[in-house]
Amino acid sequence: MFIVQSMRFIFLVLLTVISAAYAEDKVKPPNPSLVIQLEINGIISPATADYIVRNLKKAIDQQAMAVLILIDTPGGLDISMRQIIQQIIAAPIPVISYVSPSGARAASAGTYILYASHIAAMAPATNLGAATPVQMGGFGKLGNDKTKDKQNKPVSDPMTHKMVNDASAYIRGLAKMHGRNAQWAEQAVRNASSLSATEALKLNVIDLVATDVNNLFQQLQGRKINVSGKELILNTENIELQRIKPDWRSQFLAVITNPSMAYILLMIGIYGLVLEFSHPGSVVPGTVGGICFLLALYALQLLPVNYAGMGLILFGVTLMIVEAFMPTFGILGLGGVIAFVIGSVILMDTDMPGFGIDLGLIAGFALSSAVFFIIALGLILKARHNPVVSGKEQMLDSIGVVLDDFTGKGMIHIHGENWQAICDQPLHKNEKVIVTAIEGLLLQVIPH
Numbered sequence: 001m002f003i004v005q006s007m008r009f010i011f012l013v014l015l016t017v018i019s020a021a022y023a024e025d026k027v028k029p030p031n032p033s034l035v036i037q038l039e040i041n042g043i044i045s046p047a048t049a050d051y052i053v054r055n056l057k058k059a060i061d062q063q064a065m066a067v068l069i070l071i072d073t074p075g076g077l078d079i080s081m082r083q084i085i086q087q088i089i090a091a092p093i094p095v096i097s098y099v100s101p102s103g104a105r106a107a108s109a110g111t112y113i114l115y116a117s118h119i120a121a122m123a124p125a126t127n128l129g130a131a132t133p134v135q136m137g138g139f140g141k142l143g144n145d146k147t148k149d150k151q152n153k154p155v156s157d158p159m160t161h162k163m164v165n166d167a168s169a170y171i172r173g174l175a176k177m178h179g180r181n182a183q184w185a186e187q188a189v190r191n192a193s194s195l196s197a198t199e200a201l202k203l204n205v206i207d208l209v210a211t212d213v214n215n216l217f218q219q220l221q222g223r224k225i226n227v228s229g230k231e232l233i234l235n236t237e238n239i240e241l242q243r244i245k246p247d248w249r250s251q252f253l254a255v256i257t258n259p260s261m262a263y264i265l266l267m268i269g270i271y272g273l274v275l276e277f278s279h280p281g282s283v284v285p286g287t288v289g290g291i292c293f294l295l296a297l298y299a300l301q302l303l304p305v306n307y308a309g310m311g312l313i314l315f316g317v318t319l320m321i322v323e324a325f326m327p328t329f330g331i332l333g334l335g336g337v338i339a340f341v342i343g344s345v346i347l348m349d350t351d352m353p354g355f356g357i358d359l360g361l362i363a364g365f366a367l368s369s370a371v372f373f374i375i376a377l378g379l380i381l382k383a384r385h386n387p388v389v390s391g392k393e394q395m396l397d398s399i400g401v402v403l404d405d406f407t408g409k410g411m412i413h414i415h416g417e418n419w420q421a422i423c424d425q426p427l428h429k430n431e432k433v434i435v436t437a438i439e440g441l442l443l444q445v446i447p448h
Contacts, residue, residue, distance in 0.1 A: 034240050036066075037242065037243040041072050043075070047251075047253040056091055069095065072100070078109070105128065119220065127197070128200060171185040179204075180205055312339045312342050313343035320369060345362060395414070399414070
Protein backbone atom coordinates (compact mmCIF):
# COMPACT_ATOMS: atom_id res chain seq x y z
CA MET A 1 0.00 0.00 0.00
CA PHE A 2 2.82 2.38 0.92
CA ILE A 3 4.59 1.63 -2.38
CA VAL A 4 1.42 2.37 -4.38
CA GLN A 5 0.88 5.69 -2.58
CA SER A 6 4.53 6.64 -3.13
CA MET A 7 4.26 5.88 -6.85
CA ARG A 8 1.11 8.00 -7.09
CA PHE A 9 2.86 10.89 -5.37
CA ILE A 10 5.89 10.67 -7.67
CA PHE A 11 3.62 10.50 -10.73
CA LEU A 12 1.70 13.61 -9.63
CA VAL A 13 4.93 15.52 -9.00
CA LEU A 14 6.30 14.57 -12.43
CA LEU A 15 3.01 15.50 -14.08
CA THR A 16 3.03 18.90 -12.36
CA VAL A 17 6.64 19.60 -13.37
CA ILE A 18 6.08 18.57 -16.98
CA SER A 19 2.88 20.62 -17.21
CA ALA A 20 4.62 23.68 -15.79
CA ALA A 21 7.55 23.28 -18.17
CA TYR A 22 5.20 22.85 -21.11
CA ALA A 23 3.18 25.89 -20.12
CA GLU A 24 6.34 27.94 -19.67
CA ASP A 25 7.52 26.89 -23.11
CA LYS A 26 4.22 27.69 -24.81
CA VAL A 27 3.14 30.87 -23.05
CA LYS A 28 5.68 33.56 -23.87
CA PRO A 29 5.15 37.33 -23.87
CA PRO A 30 5.18 39.10 -27.25
CA ASN A 31 8.57 40.41 -28.36
CA PRO A 32 7.93 43.19 -30.91
CA SER A 33 11.67 43.72 -31.51
CA LEU A 34 12.62 40.04 -32.09
CA VAL A 35 13.61 39.00 -35.61
CA ILE A 36 14.39 35.32 -36.23
CA GLN A 37 17.15 34.78 -38.81
CA LEU A 38 17.13 31.55 -40.84
CA GLU A 39 19.29 30.42 -43.76
CA ILE A 40 18.77 28.54 -47.01
CA ASN A 41 22.28 27.65 -48.07
CA GLY A 42 22.62 25.05 -50.84
CA ILE A 43 20.07 22.78 -52.50
CA ILE A 44 16.53 23.00 -51.14
CA SER A 45 15.80 19.51 -49.84
CA PRO A 46 13.36 17.87 -47.39
CA ALA A 47 15.79 18.77 -44.59
CA THR A 48 15.69 22.44 -45.66
CA ALA A 49 11.90 22.42 -45.67
CA ASP A 50 11.79 20.81 -42.22
CA TYR A 51 14.23 23.41 -40.83
CA ILE A 52 12.40 26.42 -42.31
CA VAL A 53 8.86 25.25 -41.51
CA ARG A 54 9.64 24.26 -37.91
CA ASN A 55 11.42 27.52 -37.14
CA LEU A 56 8.78 29.66 -38.83
CA LYS A 57 6.25 28.06 -36.48
CA LYS A 58 8.61 28.67 -33.57
CA ALA A 59 8.88 32.34 -34.51
CA ILE A 60 5.09 32.60 -34.61
CA ASP A 61 4.84 30.96 -31.18
CA GLN A 62 7.38 33.44 -29.83
CA GLN A 63 5.33 36.28 -31.40
CA ALA A 64 8.40 37.65 -33.13
CA MET A 65 8.21 40.83 -35.18
CA ALA A 66 9.46 39.16 -38.37
CA VAL A 67 11.49 36.31 -39.85
CA LEU A 68 14.54 36.95 -42.01
CA ILE A 69 15.60 34.21 -44.46
CA LEU A 70 19.06 34.54 -46.03
CA ILE A 71 19.06 32.78 -49.41
CA ASP A 72 21.89 31.34 -51.47
CA THR A 73 20.58 28.39 -53.46
CA PRO A 74 20.78 26.89 -56.98
CA GLY A 75 17.26 25.49 -56.51
CA GLY A 76 15.89 22.22 -55.20
CA LEU A 77 12.93 19.89 -54.99
CA ASP A 78 9.49 21.17 -55.94
CA ILE A 79 7.73 19.51 -53.00
CA SER A 80 10.18 20.99 -50.47
CA MET A 81 9.88 24.44 -52.05
CA ARG A 82 6.08 24.33 -51.87
CA GLN A 83 6.13 23.31 -48.20
CA ILE A 84 8.24 26.38 -47.42
CA ILE A 85 6.04 28.69 -49.52
CA GLN A 86 2.83 27.41 -47.93
CA GLN A 87 4.21 28.18 -44.47
CA ILE A 88 5.37 31.66 -45.58
CA ILE A 89 1.94 32.51 -47.03
CA ALA A 90 0.15 31.27 -43.91
CA ALA A 91 2.47 33.12 -41.52
CA PRO A 92 0.78 35.94 -39.54
CA ILE A 93 4.14 37.75 -39.27
CA PRO A 94 6.27 39.28 -42.08
CA VAL A 95 8.77 37.00 -43.81
CA ILE A 96 11.73 38.84 -45.34
CA SER A 97 13.77 36.95 -47.93
CA TYR A 98 17.22 38.38 -48.61
CA VAL A 99 19.60 37.00 -51.26
CA SER A 100 22.94 37.43 -49.54
CA PRO A 101 25.94 37.77 -49.41
CA SER A 102 27.19 39.36 -52.63
CA GLY A 103 27.78 36.60 -55.16
CA ALA A 104 24.84 34.53 -53.88
CA ARG A 105 21.86 33.53 -56.00
CA ALA A 106 18.19 32.62 -55.70
CA ALA A 107 17.85 30.39 -58.75
CA SER A 108 14.99 28.09 -59.63
CA ALA A 109 13.12 27.24 -56.39
CA GLY A 110 14.81 30.19 -54.67
CA THR A 111 13.04 32.58 -57.08
CA TYR A 112 9.64 31.19 -56.09
CA ILE A 113 10.43 31.63 -52.39
CA LEU A 114 11.57 35.20 -53.04
CA TYR A 115 8.29 35.97 -54.83
CA ALA A 116 6.25 34.38 -51.99
CA SER A 117 7.88 36.48 -49.26
CA HIS A 118 6.34 39.66 -47.89
CA ILE A 119 9.63 41.50 -48.51
CA ALA A 120 12.03 40.45 -51.29
CA ALA A 121 15.53 41.92 -51.08
CA MET A 122 18.89 41.24 -52.68
CA ALA A 123 22.49 42.21 -52.02
CA PRO A 124 24.54 43.79 -54.82
CA ALA A 125 26.14 41.33 -57.29
CA THR A 126 23.49 38.66 -56.66
CA ASN A 127 21.02 37.18 -59.15
CA LEU A 128 17.71 35.34 -59.37
CA GLY A 129 15.73 33.50 -62.03
CA ALA A 130 16.22 30.37 -64.16
CA ALA A 131 12.99 29.05 -62.66
CA THR A 132 12.23 26.51 -65.39
CA PRO A 133 11.17 23.21 -63.77
CA VAL A 134 13.43 20.26 -64.50
CA GLN A 135 12.33 16.64 -64.89
CA MET A 136 10.71 15.46 -61.70
CA GLY A 137 8.05 12.91 -60.85
CA GLY A 138 8.24 11.31 -64.31
CA PHE A 139 7.94 14.55 -66.35
CA GLY A 140 10.10 14.94 -69.44
CA LYS A 141 12.74 17.57 -70.03
CA LEU A 142 11.78 21.03 -71.16
CA GLY A 143 11.76 21.35 -74.90
CA ASN A 144 12.21 24.45 -77.06
CA ASP A 145 9.16 26.66 -76.75
CA LYS A 146 9.97 28.72 -79.83
CA THR A 147 10.29 28.01 -83.52
CA LYS A 148 12.86 29.64 -85.78
CA ASP A 149 10.47 32.46 -86.55
CA LYS A 150 10.17 33.03 -82.77
CA GLN A 151 6.48 32.24 -82.60
CA ASN A 152 5.25 30.38 -79.58
CA LYS A 153 4.56 26.74 -80.10
CA PRO A 154 3.32 24.11 -77.62
CA VAL A 155 6.00 21.97 -76.01
CA SER A 156 6.24 18.61 -77.77
CA ASP A 157 5.92 16.59 -74.56
CA PRO A 158 2.38 17.00 -73.15
CA MET A 159 3.50 16.23 -69.59
CA THR A 160 6.28 18.82 -69.82
CA HIS A 161 3.79 21.32 -71.23
CA LYS A 162 1.49 20.74 -68.24
CA MET A 163 4.36 21.05 -65.80
CA VAL A 164 5.59 24.35 -67.28
CA ASN A 165 2.07 25.80 -67.38
CA ASP A 166 1.51 24.78 -63.76
CA ALA A 167 4.78 26.42 -62.66
CA SER A 168 3.96 29.58 -64.64
CA ALA A 169 0.53 29.91 -63.06
CA TYR A 170 2.00 29.27 -59.62
CA ILE A 171 4.66 31.98 -59.82
CA ARG A 172 2.22 34.47 -61.43
CA GLY A 173 -0.09 33.98 -58.46
CA LEU A 174 2.79 34.61 -56.04
CA ALA A 175 3.76 37.77 -57.94
CA LYS A 176 0.22 39.20 -57.89
CA MET A 177 -0.09 38.45 -54.17
CA HIS A 178 2.61 41.03 -53.39
CA GLY A 179 2.24 43.34 -56.40
CA ARG A 180 5.43 42.25 -58.17
CA ASN A 181 6.26 41.81 -61.85
CA ALA A 182 4.22 38.78 -62.96
CA GLN A 183 5.24 39.06 -66.63
CA TRP A 184 8.94 38.63 -65.90
CA ALA A 185 8.14 35.85 -63.41
CA GLU A 186 6.56 33.87 -66.24
CA GLN A 187 9.60 34.51 -68.45
CA ALA A 188 11.81 33.11 -65.68
CA VAL A 189 9.79 29.88 -65.89
CA ARG A 190 9.28 29.56 -69.65
CA ASN A 191 12.60 30.99 -70.89
CA ALA A 192 14.83 30.44 -67.84
CA SER A 193 15.47 34.21 -67.69
CA SER A 194 17.72 35.61 -64.96
CA LEU A 195 18.27 39.09 -63.52
CA SER A 196 20.89 40.84 -61.43
CA ALA A 197 19.86 42.63 -58.23
CA THR A 198 19.85 46.07 -59.90
CA GLU A 199 17.80 44.88 -62.87
CA ALA A 200 15.37 43.06 -60.58
CA LEU A 201 14.76 46.25 -58.61
CA LYS A 202 14.12 48.29 -61.79
CA LEU A 203 11.61 45.72 -63.08
CA ASN A 204 9.75 45.53 -59.75
CA VAL A 205 10.73 41.92 -59.22
CA ILE A 206 12.13 42.70 -55.75
CA ASP A 207 11.42 45.43 -53.20
CA LEU A 208 14.91 46.71 -52.44
CA VAL A 209 18.67 46.23 -52.73
CA ALA A 210 20.66 46.30 -49.46
CA THR A 211 24.38 46.01 -48.90
CA ASP A 212 24.02 44.01 -45.66
CA VAL A 213 21.51 43.05 -42.98
CA ASN A 214 21.88 46.35 -41.10
CA ASN A 215 21.28 48.33 -44.26
CA LEU A 216 18.30 46.11 -45.03
CA PHE A 217 16.56 46.90 -41.74
CA GLN A 218 17.40 50.60 -42.08
CA GLN A 219 15.55 50.66 -45.39
CA LEU A 220 12.63 48.72 -43.92
CA GLN A 221 12.04 51.25 -41.12
CA GLY A 222 8.47 52.59 -41.36
CA ARG A 223 7.64 50.49 -44.42
CA LYS A 224 4.01 49.41 -44.87
CA ILE A 225 3.33 45.80 -45.82
CA ASN A 226 0.28 43.56 -46.07
CA VAL A 227 0.39 40.40 -44.00
CA SER A 228 -2.61 38.03 -44.10
CA GLY A 229 -4.88 40.87 -45.18
CA LYS A 230 -3.69 43.26 -42.46
CA GLU A 231 -1.56 46.34 -43.07
CA LEU A 232 1.51 46.53 -40.83
CA ILE A 233 4.10 49.24 -40.37
CA LEU A 234 7.58 47.88 -39.66
CA ASN A 235 9.59 49.34 -36.80
CA THR A 236 13.15 48.07 -37.28
CA GLU A 237 15.15 50.65 -35.32
CA ASN A 238 16.07 48.52 -32.29
CA ILE A 239 15.65 44.96 -33.42
CA GLU A 240 16.92 41.89 -31.56
CA LEU A 241 18.29 39.51 -34.21
CA GLN A 242 18.24 35.85 -33.16
CA ARG A 243 20.04 33.48 -35.53
CA ILE A 244 18.81 29.88 -35.57
CA LYS A 245 21.06 27.34 -37.27
CA PRO A 246 19.95 23.87 -38.37
CA ASP A 247 19.76 21.63 -35.30
CA TRP A 248 20.70 17.94 -35.01
CA ARG A 249 17.34 16.88 -36.41
CA SER A 250 17.74 18.94 -39.57
CA GLN A 251 21.36 17.82 -39.96
CA PHE A 252 20.40 14.16 -39.49
CA LEU A 253 17.57 14.54 -42.00
CA ALA A 254 19.98 16.19 -44.44
CA VAL A 255 22.31 13.20 -44.17
CA ILE A 256 19.74 10.42 -44.64
CA THR A 257 17.83 12.25 -47.42
CA ASN A 258 21.00 12.50 -49.48
CA PRO A 259 20.09 10.07 -52.31
CA SER A 260 23.43 8.26 -52.12
CA MET A 261 23.14 7.84 -48.34
CA ALA A 262 19.51 6.66 -48.62
CA TYR A 263 20.68 4.13 -51.23
CA ILE A 264 23.50 2.90 -48.97
CA LEU A 265 21.08 2.53 -46.02
CA LEU A 266 18.67 0.60 -48.25
CA MET A 267 21.34 -1.86 -49.35
CA ILE A 268 22.73 -2.36 -45.82
CA GLY A 269 19.16 -2.99 -44.67
CA ILE A 270 18.58 -5.60 -47.37
CA TYR A 271 21.92 -7.30 -46.65
CA GLY A 272 21.26 -7.44 -42.92
CA LEU A 273 17.69 -8.78 -43.19
CA VAL A 274 18.61 -11.43 -45.76
CA LEU A 275 21.56 -12.57 -43.63
CA GLU A 276 19.34 -12.73 -40.54
CA PHE A 277 16.62 -14.77 -42.29
CA SER A 278 19.16 -17.13 -43.84
CA HIS A 279 20.99 -17.62 -40.53
CA PRO A 280 18.41 -17.06 -37.71
CA GLY A 281 19.75 -16.09 -34.31
CA SER A 282 22.56 -13.84 -35.52
CA VAL A 283 20.69 -10.85 -33.98
CA VAL A 284 23.22 -8.17 -35.01
CA PRO A 285 22.62 -8.38 -38.81
CA GLY A 286 18.85 -8.35 -38.27
CA THR A 287 18.96 -5.41 -35.85
CA VAL A 288 21.30 -3.27 -37.95
CA GLY A 289 19.54 -4.27 -41.16
CA GLY A 290 16.09 -3.46 -39.77
CA ILE A 291 17.15 -0.01 -38.53
CA CYS A 292 18.90 0.87 -41.80
CA PHE A 293 15.99 -0.42 -43.90
CA LEU A 294 13.42 1.66 -41.98
CA LEU A 295 15.63 4.78 -42.17
CA ALA A 296 16.01 4.24 -45.91
CA LEU A 297 12.24 3.91 -46.38
CA TYR A 298 11.68 7.11 -44.38
CA ALA A 299 14.26 8.99 -46.45
CA LEU A 300 13.01 7.67 -49.79
CA GLN A 301 9.40 8.67 -49.11
CA LEU A 302 10.64 12.26 -48.78
CA LEU A 303 12.52 12.11 -52.10
CA PRO A 304 11.25 11.95 -55.72
CA VAL A 305 11.56 8.18 -56.07
CA ASN A 306 10.73 6.16 -59.17
CA TYR A 307 8.91 3.15 -57.75
CA ALA A 308 9.66 1.12 -60.88
CA GLY A 309 13.33 1.56 -59.98
CA MET A 310 12.66 0.42 -56.43
CA GLY A 311 10.78 -2.61 -57.75
CA LEU A 312 13.65 -3.53 -60.09
CA ILE A 313 16.16 -3.33 -57.23
CA LEU A 314 14.06 -5.66 -55.04
CA PHE A 315 13.40 -7.99 -58.00
CA GLY A 316 17.12 -8.13 -58.79
CA VAL A 317 17.95 -8.97 -55.17
CA THR A 318 15.28 -11.70 -55.23
CA LEU A 319 16.77 -13.25 -58.36
CA MET A 320 20.25 -13.29 -56.81
CA ILE A 321 18.88 -14.94 -53.65
CA VAL A 322 17.10 -17.59 -55.75
CA GLU A 323 20.39 -18.22 -57.57
CA ALA A 324 22.00 -18.95 -54.19
CA PHE A 325 19.26 -21.44 -53.22
CA MET A 326 19.06 -23.31 -56.51
CA PRO A 327 21.95 -22.56 -58.88
CA THR A 328 20.98 -22.04 -62.54
CA PHE A 329 24.49 -21.72 -63.98
CA GLY A 330 24.37 -17.96 -63.42
CA ILE A 331 21.25 -17.19 -65.49
CA LEU A 332 19.14 -15.90 -62.58
CA GLY A 333 22.17 -14.28 -60.97
CA LEU A 334 23.05 -12.36 -64.14
CA GLY A 335 19.42 -11.30 -64.57
CA GLY A 336 19.36 -10.15 -60.97
CA VAL A 337 22.49 -8.02 -61.40
CA ILE A 338 21.07 -6.41 -64.57
CA ALA A 339 17.72 -5.64 -62.90
CA PHE A 340 19.56 -4.29 -59.84
CA VAL A 341 21.73 -1.92 -61.90
CA ILE A 342 18.85 -0.60 -64.03
CA GLY A 343 16.68 -0.05 -60.95
CA SER A 344 19.49 1.80 -59.18
CA VAL A 345 20.10 4.10 -62.16
CA ILE A 346 16.43 5.14 -62.49
CA LEU A 347 15.68 5.16 -58.73
CA MET A 348 15.82 8.96 -58.37
CA ASP A 349 13.06 10.47 -60.53
CA THR A 350 14.58 13.94 -61.02
CA ASP A 351 17.25 15.68 -63.11
CA MET A 352 17.98 18.14 -60.31
CA PRO A 353 21.76 18.34 -59.74
CA GLY A 354 22.74 16.81 -56.41
CA PHE A 355 19.84 14.35 -56.33
CA GLY A 356 21.34 11.56 -58.39
CA ILE A 357 23.15 8.40 -57.28
CA ASP A 358 26.81 8.12 -58.27
CA LEU A 359 27.37 5.47 -60.94
CA GLY A 360 30.51 4.28 -59.16
CA LEU A 361 28.45 3.61 -56.04
CA ILE A 362 25.89 1.67 -58.10
CA ALA A 363 28.62 -0.41 -59.74
CA GLY A 364 30.21 -1.16 -56.37
CA PHE A 365 26.94 -2.31 -54.82
CA ALA A 366 26.03 -4.35 -57.91
CA LEU A 367 29.33 -6.24 -57.67
CA SER A 368 29.17 -6.66 -53.90
CA SER A 369 25.52 -7.78 -54.10
CA ALA A 370 26.37 -10.41 -56.67
CA VAL A 371 29.23 -11.71 -54.50
CA PHE A 372 27.14 -11.60 -51.32
CA PHE A 373 23.94 -13.17 -52.56
CA ILE A 374 25.30 -15.68 -55.08
CA ILE A 375 28.57 -16.77 -53.48
CA ALA A 376 28.54 -15.93 -49.76
CA LEU A 377 24.88 -16.73 -49.19
CA GLY A 378 25.28 -19.94 -51.19
CA LEU A 379 28.17 -21.04 -48.94
CA ILE A 380 26.10 -20.26 -45.83
CA LEU A 381 23.20 -22.36 -47.09
CA LYS A 382 25.51 -25.26 -47.99
CA ALA A 383 27.10 -25.11 -44.55
CA ARG A 384 23.68 -25.51 -42.94
CA HIS A 385 23.31 -28.89 -44.68
CA ASN A 386 26.71 -30.23 -43.56
CA PRO A 387 26.83 -32.79 -40.72
CA VAL A 388 26.87 -31.30 -37.21
CA VAL A 389 30.30 -31.60 -35.60
CA SER A 390 29.51 -30.37 -32.08
CA GLY A 391 26.88 -30.53 -29.34
CA LYS A 392 24.26 -33.21 -28.75
CA GLU A 393 23.91 -34.10 -32.43
CA GLN A 394 27.63 -34.88 -32.64
CA MET A 395 27.31 -37.56 -29.95
CA LEU A 396 24.61 -39.58 -31.73
CA ASP A 397 25.93 -42.58 -33.71
CA SER A 398 29.44 -42.01 -32.27
CA ILE A 399 31.56 -44.99 -31.16
CA GLY A 400 32.85 -45.29 -27.60
CA VAL A 401 34.81 -47.86 -25.53
CA VAL A 402 33.59 -49.58 -22.35
CA LEU A 403 35.86 -48.82 -19.36
CA ASP A 404 34.76 -51.70 -17.07
CA ASP A 405 32.44 -54.65 -17.31
CA PHE A 406 28.85 -53.69 -16.45
CA THR A 407 25.27 -54.74 -16.87
CA GLY A 408 22.62 -52.02 -17.02
CA LYS A 409 24.63 -48.86 -16.15
CA GLY A 410 28.37 -48.20 -16.41
CA MET A 411 31.09 -45.89 -17.78
CA ILE A 412 32.34 -45.53 -21.34
CA HIS A 413 35.05 -43.37 -22.95
CA ILE A 414 33.94 -41.30 -25.94
CA HIS A 415 35.34 -38.15 -27.62
CA GLY A 416 38.10 -37.91 -25.03
CA GLU A 417 35.62 -37.87 -22.11
CA ASN A 418 34.11 -40.39 -19.69
CA TRP A 419 30.31 -40.68 -19.81
CA GLN A 420 27.69 -42.71 -17.95
CA ALA A 421 25.92 -45.15 -20.24
CA ILE A 422 23.07 -47.66 -20.04
CA CYS A 423 22.59 -50.81 -22.08
CA ASP A 424 20.07 -53.68 -22.06
CA GLN A 425 22.87 -56.16 -22.74
CA PRO A 426 25.96 -57.04 -20.65
CA LEU A 427 29.09 -55.22 -21.79
CA HIS A 428 32.76 -56.03 -21.26
CA LYS A 429 35.86 -53.89 -20.79
CA ASN A 430 37.33 -52.42 -24.02
CA GLU A 431 34.21 -53.43 -25.98
CA LYS A 432 33.07 -50.87 -28.55
CA VAL A 433 29.57 -49.43 -28.37
CA ILE A 434 27.40 -47.05 -30.45
CA VAL A 435 25.41 -44.15 -28.95
CA THR A 436 21.73 -44.37 -29.94
CA ALA A 437 20.16 -41.73 -27.67
CA ILE A 438 20.93 -39.11 -25.05
CA GLU A 439 18.88 -38.50 -21.89
CA GLY A 440 20.40 -35.55 -20.10
CA LEU A 441 23.93 -36.67 -19.13
CA LEU A 442 23.17 -40.35 -19.69
CA LEU A 443 24.00 -42.09 -22.98
CA GLN A 444 22.02 -45.03 -24.29
CA VAL A 445 24.29 -47.46 -26.14
CA ILE A 446 24.28 -50.81 -27.94
CA PRO A 447 27.19 -53.12 -28.81
CA HIS A 448 29.02 -52.15 -31.99
